[in-house]
Amino acid sequence: MHPPHFEAYVSGRKLLWKPEVRTYSRKNPMPRFYFHIRRGDEVTQDPEGSELASAAQARQEAILSAREILSQRVLNGEPIDGDAFEITRADGTIVSTLSFRSVLDLR
Numbered sequence: 001m002h003p004p005h006f007e008a009y010v011s012g013r014k015l016l017w018k019p020e021v022r023t024y025s026r027k028n029p030m031p032r033f034y035f036h037i038r039r040g041d042e043v044t045q046d047p048e049g050s051e052l053a054s055a056a057q058a059r060q061e062a063i064l065s066a067r068e069i070l071s072q073r074v075l076n077g078e079p080i081d082g083d084a085f086e087i088t089r090a091d092g093t094i095v096s097t098l099s100f101r102s103v104l105d106l107r
Contacts, residue, residue, distance in 0.1 A: 029051075030051040030052065030053060031051070031052065031053075031054075031089065031090070032049040032050065032051050032052075032089070032090045033049055033050055033051075033052050033055070033058040033061075033087055033088065033089065033095070034046040034048075034049040034087070034088045034089075034090070035049070035050070035058075035061070035062055035065065035085050035086075035087055036085070036086045036087075036088060037083055037084070037085060037086075038083065038084045038085075038086050038097075039082055039083050040082065043086065049090070055087070055095040055096060058087050058095065058096070059087060059096050059098065062085040062087055062096070062098045063098065063103050065085070066083075066085060066098060066100045066103045067103050067104075069083075069100065070100055070103070070104065080100065080101065080104075081100075081101055082100075082101075083099070083100045084097055084098060084099040084100060085097065085098045085100075
């Protein structure tokens with residue numbers, strides 16, 4: 001049996017995402033990632049985090065979340081530049097940084 005995959009079309013291009021196949025249990029729990037928002041020198045901490053299979057999946061989640069946040073800001077007439085997600089593991093290690101502006105297609 002082949003692992004599941006997901007297809008999406010963005011700007012007319014077909015994207016294919018195949019999740020990593022891993023087994024999680026109480027002894028081997030799924031990792032927790034935190035999505036802190038940095039604006040200049042200020043950081044708003046994500047107190048709960050999310051259990052996700054990998055850092056790549058956490059980055060995908062951050063992209064979707066940034067787009068959602070930006071869409072609300074545009075609707076409210078608020079500035080959209082300057083914020084970034086700092087994606088960290090439970091131990092505080094930053095695994096990725098994603099500027100909100102980078103998720104926009106400004107062509």
